[in-house]
Amino acid sequence: MNPAASSEMPVLELTGIDKQFNGVPALRGVALRLRPGEIHALMGQNGAGKSTLIKVLTGVHAADAGEMRLAGEPIRPGSPLEAQRMGISTVYQEVNLCPNLSVAENMFSGRYPRCGAAQGFRIDWAKVNRDARALLARLDVDIDVSQLLSSYSVAVQQMVAIARALGLSSRVLILDEPTSSLDDEEVKSLFAVLRRLRSEGLAILFITHFLNQVYAVSDRITVLRNGSWVGEWRASELGPQALISAMVGREFAAQAAGHAELPALEEFAPAVLQAEGLGQRGQLQPVDLSVRAGEVVGLAGLLGAGRTELARLLFGLAKPDCGRLRVDGVAVDLASPADAVKHGLALCPEERKTDGIVAELSLRENIALALQARMGLRRTLSRAEQTALAERFVKALGIKTASIDTPIGLLSGGNQQKAVLARWLATRPRLLILDEPTRGIDVAAKQEIMDEILRLAGEGMAVLFISSEMNEVVRVSHRIAVLRERRKVGELPAGSSEDAVYELIAAES
Template sequence: MLQLTGIHKQFAGIPVLRDVQLRLYPGEIHALMGQNGAGKSTLIKVLTGAIPPSGGQMRLAGSESAGEPISAWPESPLAAQRLGISTVYQEVNLCPNLSVAENIYAGRYPRKGLLQGRRIDWAAVNQRARELVARVGLDIDVTRLLSDYPVAVQQLVSIARALSIESRVLILDEPTSSLDDDEVRKLFDVLRRLRDEGLSIVFVTHFLNQVYAISDRITVLRNGSWVGEWPVADLPAPALIAAMLGRELAASSTQRQAEPAFDANQPALLEVEGLGQGGQLQPMDLRLRAGEVVGLAGLLGAGRTELARLLFGLELPDRGVLRVDGQVMAFSNPMDAIRQGLALCPEERKTDGIVADLSVRENIALALQARQGMGRFLSRAEQSALAQRYVELLGIKTASVETPIGLLSGGNQQKAILARWLATEPRLLILDEPTRGIDVAAKREIMDQILRLAQAGMAVLFISSEMSEVVRVAHRIVVLRDRHKVGELPAGSSEDAVYEMIAAG
């Protein structure tokens, strides 16, 4: 269907892709794999005309010069779409305040009328949008606002948008990072159907189990270079990891320590009783001691993020008490929480996290500067030293600390946000999906880092949809369901035990 050969890409003279190739057959799902910063998103942007390559060729089945490289590289995503190449990018960019149909057709509405090209044919827009959402298995009202629907539906709408031009190649860059297991299964059903209709699908993910659940073949990139291409059956997970890393995955260096002893005379670092807010969170109790990692488990929408936001002063509770070191607190905003030594690393890096135009240094220094207040500015040298330290500690891949953070790969932006909050040296760190979009090796390092910080006395509230991570690091697991706490489980509980508690409710 499509073949890329000899693809090169440089940014300001620095090579990001070197002699990369990609072959797609009709009716296959092809996983594009590699560590954070390996060049996956860049290859996709080149392929879809979002950025021009520095060199290389594309061959397309069915084009006028079949077998020969196409003469003109697509100049824009729209031009690529005319060739049948459609994309859902890593960062979804739909408009929540437009209708579903408007989102699908924004920028390319069907027109009608005497003054052809002037009037939008709304009946046609809505009718075709209905057909497209049906094709991705959705049964929704396309005239309603996109924001009326959950993230999983929005994700499928962005696929419907990609399909709205006669597509032959569909590219999905980390489409599942904000979906729960059930929604992933539904998405995969849609992808399998599209594959069976003959589409070539390229799929990027950091969830290895998903690669094996759905792909037919795998291409691996490492450090901007092509490593190889395999049928999925020929590349079991350990071999895939070795291909991505260029080495075996090192065994975890840190072990979870015994739960810190509870001294009845000492107040907990953080304690809430009957804390709740309207329909967002039913009143619940929670206690966190210094040195303790508490996992927060539950399905999407269980109330995990809501609890994190309440603890951090981003939302105000309407009942219950919150104590820090035994003192009753009423946080009216995050600054109050930060002053007490709390930190929250949010799940939505794009909307709640990065400031794209600021440098890596400024993004990392941001929270510490806010905590110190206006009276005590961090000098540029102090900021640089701080940023440099965390770039090394977390292995953030960036040309320098002065690079605008928006130019980093998705996973490396995520690491920089984590660095921002670690830099405040919090007593209690709340991590909401800290490893989303982060590659296998970096995940392992970040989990080890969390355990090391806990051993040094930090309390951690760890929220993750990946149950295997929660059971591995937590001293105690608090289980939420439907916006209330259903119970707690001790360290060493199995993933199944957590799922059983969720199911039992």
């Protein structure tokens, strides 16, 4: 920690921040204190309120209650531009710059220096390029600023975004998941820059899901949970297990979780899917994973651990640059999800509303989609066939709907999730990948889906089950593969407790 930072008054202080959307609380009594010359990590699980807090802080949303002070003076920015003018700049996970402009143009867009007739006539491009080089030099970045931004790596683009923020005379720099697309060496370079900026007195708010990065660079940690402020700690005084406990809302109690009665797994059941050293640069370190017929393998890890990235590689949505994938013992190269479907794989995606359902189509049409895609354009399912298919799964999964011709967007979240599951079951897959299948649905629907997972495994289907709800993972899994910071860090057997999983996540690398 910067020794001077602990005695400094906060450069930015938020107290009692509340925010509601349509009557639903998103933030309740949230506090945050940023000191000059300090890197402050903002931690919390998905839905904890981090993004909403940043949007309030940067003027995207107006707080319903609470106070914000910058250098002791009350502020209430009405837009991101107004926040920037106050000295609060944000660099997002997806670099928010224009790839078709040059580096220098990106850094000074909207505030180009001018020359001639009292600086009102034309842009002084020589000064633009000179000042851009000077700002990047502060970050030890030496590039041709006249080149298109798109010609440089994501890591360099991150540095350009930070340099632009510095050019706005920022007093507060917010970094929202800045390392999500960087490899280890690029992360080290970024952290070296952050430490230099900290030594210059800048207050840095660092948002990440990577625990090792929190402890590598942060001085203090603030934790949010379910929209509420949990606490603020010095990083040196809050260990990884205590941090996870603060994020998930309970202490490690070493108590056994309730477990379902798992279907018996044949001792020599064949592996339906085997990943051997499968990885993708910047997304996932090489992973070994197998799923046998009739087996439920849970995939556990905090948000950002690489669970969805692995699912995308297994289903042909992303291309691995190392490793090998086998289906039924035969090496396969999945060029697309269509290839995955042909090999008997199915994926219920994490984002149900954007990647799962087609809201304007009927329940019947949504259920028929995957089977129709596998059959191809030459053999179309008749309406009678679609109806028979939909009615069978509506009955089998207990989908509640007035009619199979009701637009699926009008159904509850739980029934939408069952319909997505039905769509893939209609293809009779060998392996079913379920990415957060119970998110956003009620308790009863969750139970029905969990029971269905076990029933499918009992019939011999291989299931890869991904969930942020650790109690669900330990309840239905024959084995649990644990990911941390885009690496597989171990496996646990059936009957393991939630604590055992969290301890493996929090263990030192």
